[in-house]
Amino acid sequence: MKHMGSITEQKYLFVPTLKEAPKSAEAKSHKLMSRAGLIKQVAAGIYSYLPLGYKVIKKIENIVREELxxxxxxxxxxxxxxPRDLWEESGRWDKYGPELMRLKDRKDRDFCLGPTHEEIITQVVRDYLNSYKKLPLALYQIQTKFRDEMRPRFGLMRGREFIMKDAYTFTENQFELDEWYQKFTKAYKRIFDRCGLETKIVSSDTGQIGGDEADEFMVMSEVGEDTITYCDSCDFGANQEFSELHEGDDCPKCNGGVIRIAKGxxxxxxxKLGTKYSESMNAKIINKQGKQVPIIMGCYGIGISRTLMASVEQHATENGLVWPKDIAPYDIHVIPMNIKEDSPQMEIAGILSKALKGKRYDVLLDNRNERPGPKQFDADLIGIPWRIIVGRRAPEGIVEIRNMQKDIVKEVHFSKLLLKKENIREIFATK
Structure with a gap:
């Protein structure tokens, strides 16, 4: 179904912007998302997603769904x-550690709040997947996860409750697992590219998830908790804990490359989980040779809320958000400086908003009874990619167009925005 565009009146939208960031906020993303009214802290590592923040979350989720x-x-x-019994089947109930959120029900039975779902997904498929003819299979979900982090920090980067996409593949053999591993690698590249993120793929330890092989997708950032080693000449990259390489070392993959260090x-x-869970939880199939063997598994995660945070870290300025266009909460911010009913500014703003909606743009119309200063302040914080200022030259039909990503300002007659969608792209062209 094609997207039809929409208009949101800002006077009805809950966007509690702040002049100052909360004292507890350290990272740029935490400060700006709090000031722009995207999130509000409930407790350490636990946040409410307010309307603007949740719109971005849904944009990221939809990109993930489309690509998967x-x-x-x-x-x-x-x-x-x-339930505890599934985690005991896999052997992780005692091994996972204090990050596992544990609780009891009224009958004193043990449960946990899922930090990940290998046990559950294995239990879901093991009675159905009894033959190689039912393979391969790839399943995913987008859901809230829970981890009792000892030091929740940097806003959405390390929380005790967070939104995650986790996917799982089930194959007959290692060759098919390798094929799915490459499919997910390419899909992840497209996902992060559409989210406007530059990422590096680095080899890593399998950690608490386990398995035979693992790779991480890293966004370079000074607030990153991981130290990345990468080559300045080829595509080699690895978590430093895994590689044990240092700045200036020779690249182990190519001739002549030098290792660089960055935070990510x-x-x-x-x-590549292999048979870690299928063996212990008795998820087996009859293969082509007629033998009963454990299913080969893989798992694939994306931190949805962390992707939101990483986008802010990578793109925002110190004064406001600058959204990549595909995950921006709105496409265009229309701001009439005078909203009186008899004002030509409000009339033109209304005409423009309806026309842009008809061209399948999502429009935020700032029809609040506010002075120009607060409107501009909030608009800078929110960071919608295109901004149309309807100001003092409205009686002449002239409006100001701003491309916030390219820092380009143009004055045009508003009638040009009522024509084909291509005209708008031309108006915002960077040349």
Missing amino acids: DKIGCSELLLPALQ IEVGNIF
Whole structure:
């Protein structure tokens, strides 16, 4: 179904902007998302997503769905509440550590709030996947996860409750797993590219998830918690804990490359689980040779809320957000400086908003009874990519167009925006 465009009146939208960031905010993204009214802290590592922030979350989720559906994945939804017995089957109930949120029900039975879902997904498919003829299979979900982090920090980067996409593949053999691993690698590249993020793929330890091989997708950032080693000549990259390389070392992959060091934010990871869960949880198939063997598994995660945070870290200025166009909460911000009913500014703003909606743009119309100063202040914080200022030259039909990503300002007659969609692209051209 084609997107039809929409108009949101800002006087009805809940956007509680702040002049100053909360004292607890350290990272740029935490400060700006709090000031721009995207999130509000409830407790350490726990946040409410306010309307603007949630719109960006949904944009990221939709990009993930589109790209995973393209490669043959099916979406489902698994429970956050997980029984102890499944975790004991996998051997992780005692091994996972204090990050596992544990609780008891009224009958004194043990449960946990899922930090990940390998046990649940294995339990879901093991009774159905009994033959190689039902493979391969790829399933994913987008859901809230829980981890009792000892030091929640930097806003959405390390939280105790966060939104994550986790996917799982089930194959007959290692060759098919390798094929899916490459499919997910390419899909992740497209996802992060559409989200406006520059990422590096680095080899890593398998950690608490386990398995045979793992890679991480990293966004370079000074507030990143991981130290990345990468080559300045080829595509080699690895988490320093995994590689044990240092600045200036020779690249282990190519001739002549030198290792560089940077901090990174992990936004995605992929694991070759092998038979770690299928063996212990008795998820087996009859293969082509007629033998009963454990299913070969892979798992693939993307931090949805962390992707939001990483985008702000990579693109925002110290004074406001600058959204990549595909995840911006709105496409165009129309701001009449005078909203009186008899004002030509309000009349032109209304005409423009309806016309842009008809061209399938999402428009935020600032029809609040506010002075120009606060309107401009909030608009700078919110950071919608295109801005149309309807000001003092409205009686002449002249409006100001701003491309916030390219810092380009033009004055045009508003009638040009009522024509084909291509005219608007031309108006915002960077040349």
